[in-house]
Amino acid sequence: MAKHVSVSRRIFIFFNYIFLGVTAFICILPMINVLAVSLSSSSAAAAGYVKLWPVDFTLDSYKYALSKPEFVRAFIVSLKRVALGYVINILLCILVAYPLSKSKKMFKWRNFYAWFFIITMLFNGGLIPTYMVVRYLGLRDNILALILPGAVPVYFMILLMNFFRELPQEIEEAAYIDGADYWTSLWKIYIPLSKPALATVTLFIVVGHWNSWFDGLIYMNSMENYPLQSYLQTTVIGVDFNRASLSNLASLAEVSDRTFKAAQVFVGSLPILIVYPFLQPFFIKGLVLGSVKG
Amino acid sequence: MINNKRLRELPLHLMLLPGVLCTLVFSYVPMAGIVMAFQKFVPVKGIFKSEFVGLENFKYMLSLPNIYSVLWNTVFIAVMKIIAGMVFPIIFALLLNEVANDFFKRSVQTIIYLPFFLSWVILGGILIDILSPSSGIVNQFLSYLGIEPIYFLGDSKWFPFTLIISDTWKNFGYNTVIYLAALTGIDPTLYEAAIVDGAGRWKQTLHVTIPGIMSIVILMAVLSLGNVLNAGFEQVYNLYSPQVYSTGDIIDTLVYRIGLVDTQFSLATAIGLFKSIVSFGLIVLSNRLANKYAGYRVF
Numbered sequence: 092m093a094k095h096v097s098v099s100r101r102i103f104i105f106f107n108y109i110f111l112g113v114t115a116f117i118c119i120l121p122m123i124n125v126l127a128v129s130l131s132s133s134s135a136a137a138a139g140y141v142k143l144w145p146v147d148f149t150l151d152s153y154k155y156a157l158s159k160p161e162f163v164r165a166f167i168v169s170l171k172r173v174a175l176g177y178v179i180n181i182l183l184c185i186l187v188a189y190p191l192s193k194s195k196k197m198f199k200w201r202n203f204y205a206w207f208f209i210i211t212m213l214f215n216g217g218l219i220p221t222y223m224v225v226r227y228l229g230l231r232d233n234i235l236a237l238i239l240p241g242a243v244p245v246y247f248m249i250l251l252m253n254f255f256r257e258l259p260q261e262i263e264e265a266a267y268i269d270g271a272d273y274w275t276s277l278w279k280i281y282i283p284l285s286k287p288a289l290a291t292v293t294l295f296i297v298v299g300h301w302n303s304w305f306d307g308l309i310y311m312n313s314m315e316n317y318p319l320q321s322y323l324q325t326t327v328i329g330v331d332f333n334r335a336s337l338s339n340l341a342s343l344a345e346v347s348d349r350t351f352k353a354a355q356v357f358v359g360s361l362p363i364l365i366v367y368p369f370l371q372p373f374f375i376k377g378l379v380l381g382s383v384k385g
Numbered sequence: 386m387i388n389n390k391r392l393r394e395l396p397l398h399l400m401l402l403p404g405v406l407c408t409l410v411f412s413y414v415p416m417a418g419i420v421m422a423f424q425k426f427v428p429v430k431g432i433f434k435s436e437f438v439g440l441e442n443f444k445y446m447l448s449l450p451n452i453y454s455v456l457w458n459t460v461f462i463a464v465m466k467i468i469a470g471m472v473f474p475i476i477f478a479l480l481l482n483e484v485a486n487d488f489f490k491r492s493v494q495t496i497i498y499l500p501f502f503l504s505w506v507i508l509g510g511i512l513i514d515i516l517s518p519s520s521g522i523v524n525q526f527l528s529y530l531g532i533e534p535i536y537f538l539g540d541s542k543w544f545p546f547t548l549i550i551s552d553t554w555k556n557f558g559y560n561t562v563i564y565l566a567a568l569t570g571i572d573p574t575l576y577e578a579a580i581v582d583g584a585g586r587w588k589q590t591l592h593v594t595i596p597g598i599m600s601i602v603i604l605m606a607v608l609s610l611g612n613v614l615n616a617g618f619e620q621v622y623n624l625y626s627p628q629v630y631s632t633g634d635i636i637d638t639l640v641y642r643i644g645l646v647d648t649q650f651s652l653a654t655a656i657g658l659f660k661s662i663v664s665f666g667l668i669v670l671s672n673r674l675a676n677k678y679a680g681y682r683v684f
Contacts, residue, residue, distance in 0.1 A: 100586060107480050109488070114477065115496040118557060122499070124522045125511045139520040187404040190397035198397050204405070211408060214665050216415025217635075217657030223421075223432075224414050242407035261571045265441040303502035305619065309645060320506045327510045328623050349514065356510035363502050368495070 129353035136350045157220035165322035176238045176300040183243045192255035236310035247292045252289040327352045422655040442655035459635040462616040467609045469553045474560035482568040498558030509623030544629040571597035604679040611668035
């Protein structure tokens with residue numbers, strides 16, 4: 092359609108590109124600034140010289156962060172949490188989604204179970220009763236306290252269930268005639284056919300576990316068991332930094348803290364930044380899958 | 386073909402078992418724990434021996450001096466977030482939809498989507514740094530324009546707006562993608578028909594594009610009704626401080642402080658229950674409306 096493009100349209104397109112580009116840049120600017128701060132010398136950061144590019148480039152803050160055993164330990168706890176949490180979440184997600192994807196005719200109890208899970212999305216006991224249950228079960232300071240309370244990710248389960256339902260039923264019927272039972276058909280047919288949905292769910296589960304911090308804060312008594320985000324919450328945010336009072340004149344020690352905190356923040360988001368570009372095609376797909384269901 | 390139906394269904398029950406058990410213990414038992422809201426709960430006595438006090442905790446809740454400002458803050462912050470979280474992404478999606486260059490379009494989406502995947506701890510750390518009145522880049526920029534430094538996180542006048550803007554920023558990419566998906570779903574023949582009828586770009590936007598995404602806009606608005614009491618605990622907790630409690634304290638942070646910091650378990654449970662019940666009503670209502678006007682069903 093190589094047609095005549097009017098002058099006003101051209102002007103619009105030009106300014107549209109500029110506007111979109113600038114907005115996108117503003118969205119990413121805070122991250123760039125903090126990254127630049129983390130790579131600058133503490134004096135340059137304190138003097139406010141750092142804008143978008145490191146001043147007096149140095150890796151000192153990163154070396155300092157990685158030389159702190161607590162930081163490294165918290166990082167490892169987080170990795171463990173993500174690995175264990177992911178396995179349990181995806182397993183339960185599949186095992187619940189599959190039976191619920193059956194019609195009521197095939198599985199009489201389907202609606203009962205479906206409501207059993209949906210209700211937990213609509214209503215919950217709240218912070219204190221949930222905390223009490225974890226406490227009475229003696230799960231404090233146990234990594235399972237970070238995993239079991241959210242063991243069935245109901246939202247993603249529904250997403251997967253809807254995906255399963257869209258798969259052609261004939262395949263399973265054919266497999267059934269060939270002697271396959273539900274377990275075989277789930278394992279051999281449904282899971283291989285659902286890779287795009289599973290990839291999306293995987294992304295959200297992994298990111299969710301990596302990003303969780305509040306449960307670590309309340310269920311772990313000892314800081315040794317904190318995952319990284321909980322650790323960062325207490326060290327970077329919890330210690331009042333620039334917020335204590337209006338007349339808070341930053342001392343020199345606090346200021347050199349600035350590059351160190353920036354470095355920690357950056358390391359804390361590093362795993363996400365690394366996988367992010369690769370998973371990008373999946374999350375748009377998955378989102379559309381989940382939200383635009385009539 | 387299937388002789389024994391119950392036997393045939395057995396594997397399905399077995400598959401559900403682990404998920405059901407976990408949900409029972411960690412979702413349904415806490416629901417039963419709500420009785421704490423009607424007790425004078427003492428941990429050593431436990432839930433069965435604590436004294437029953439009826440609605441005493443709720444009465445006490447209403448007598449708290451800050452309860453009304455907390456309720457107001459919650460609703461104000463949540464509603465403003467919902468509005469800003471729709472208006473800006475819709476405008477942005479409309480403009481992005483006009484871009485013909487696919488690479489540019491995808492790059493912009495990727496960039497604006499990034500904050501969505503970072504936790505409020507990380508974003509809190511970033512915001513505290515860039516909004517610092519002394520050395521933060523935002524106030525440096527403002528002083529370059531001749532504006533006095535603004536204490537975004539410490540001034541109770543500014544704090545709610547800092548919350549609203551930073552929340553819009555975090556969810557910007559996610560929301561934009563939703564509306565963009567709706568825009569790309571519009572039937573192209575509608576545009577062709579409009580062109581035949583002599584509609585220019587602007588008229589096409591007005592009469593094809595906007596009606597085309599109206600149903601998803603209404604759906605999102607209706608569904609967000611359930612979030613009117615969710616002002617965003619994770620965000621507020623990471624950004625607030627005592628000097629902004631007057632405008633920044635919300636139900637969830639109050640429950641946390643009363644319950645887990647001051648260990649007044651019953652009172653905190655009562656406040657939490659109040660919130661859950663109102664939210665539940667709103668969710669049911671919003672789903673009804675969404676079903677009625679947009680044919681939406683959760684499952």
